[in-house]
Amino acid sequence: MARSVMNHWNFTGTFSEFADEKKDLKILELNEAAQLSGVLATMPSRILAEYPEIDMQRLPYASNSFDLVVHSDTLEHVPNPVEALTECQRVLKDGGLLAYTVPVIVDRMSRTRDGMSPSYHGSPGDNANDYIVISEYGANMWIEVIKAGFDAVTITTFDYPAGISISASKGRRPQPQRRKAPQASNLFRRFLGLLRPEK
Template sequence: MPESRVPARPRERLAPLDAIPACAVCGGDRYRHQDVLWQGLVDEWALLPDEVAYVNRQQGTVCERCGCNIRSIALGKALCIAFGREGTLDAMLDAPPAIRLLEVNEAGTLHWRLGRLSGHVFGSYPDVDLQAMAFDDASFDAVVHSDTLEHVPDPQLALAETLRVLRPGGAAIFTVPIVMGRMSVLRTGLGPSYHGDPSQAGADLIVHTEFGADTWAMVLQAGFTRCEMVAFDYPAGIAIIARR
């Protein structure tokens, strides 16, 4: 038998809950966990057991102090890095930067925090269509969204459109669910996959892209000059800073 040229998907091991770093949003150091994935989605995405574990951690492990899950904490860490601030997101917002920030969809438990910014603009998807936004060129210093891009039919177009509305030096700060050990998969021609109960979900919750290890390349292909992958409790928490 010839040797397979398909690389094995690496096993990703999670640290115990008491070894997770202090929360990048509030500084808390105690976490609780509840699994959130259901078997139908596991089967649709063909997730291996280790992948199930870290996606469950990403969505279902929360800081006991502020209630943010690992996904939101990673995004909070990325926001601090993007604006050159040390410490927690809450500390940054006590003396907030003077920026104009577009938040598309509620960025989890960060939504009310981002609302403290005087230049905060909010819009739900698809009311704000990431593929064709009704904003002028160079309108924002930052565009933020969390686990939204996988529901956009053409994420490459959405990233390019995000670049258009960013001012020079601006950044898109976002999360997408990433399966680390494989390349991104377009679900074109596959059965519909939803995040949430399909009987109660609209078309805007259909998953069009399963993001993988090449997510960074999609960012650069859209025209961004720099892509930073920010880890919190890797591999569960990954956020992306895409700089114009």
């Protein structure tokens, strides 16, 4: 997921370096996002919200508040994932990014667990309702984020098939700073026919 985030801002380097350089980003982290959490916690404008205490389907934040929203292995527990993703899109600023992971079974399509025996994530024997799996994601895990109204969706693998990150941007993403192109040497320009041969 770190690579998805850094790619959005055209950043090369480590995620810690990204956090140092982009420390002014306003971030909403819904549940801790594994190894990213420690780095995100160093960013002064990061808010950590825990699901289900914070309802992803009705986020208590103003529209256009965050540059980045991240969540990890949470969406499969939400009753209406499209509504939750729509809320993520609502609280993002234009040009902002949603980055998240869900468990994916790549050899089949996504499905709900309606009518099936309950399945839980979390500690063994902890069958609390916040750990119940409502959606099982498959090869078409990207459809819901498009239904939620995002403009662009990217799938990034980091430990295929288990490690798949989905990122979606709202509106225009930040453009890389333009660097002045170096002047081509006379020899190269001559090669291209841009200079007349010397007499």
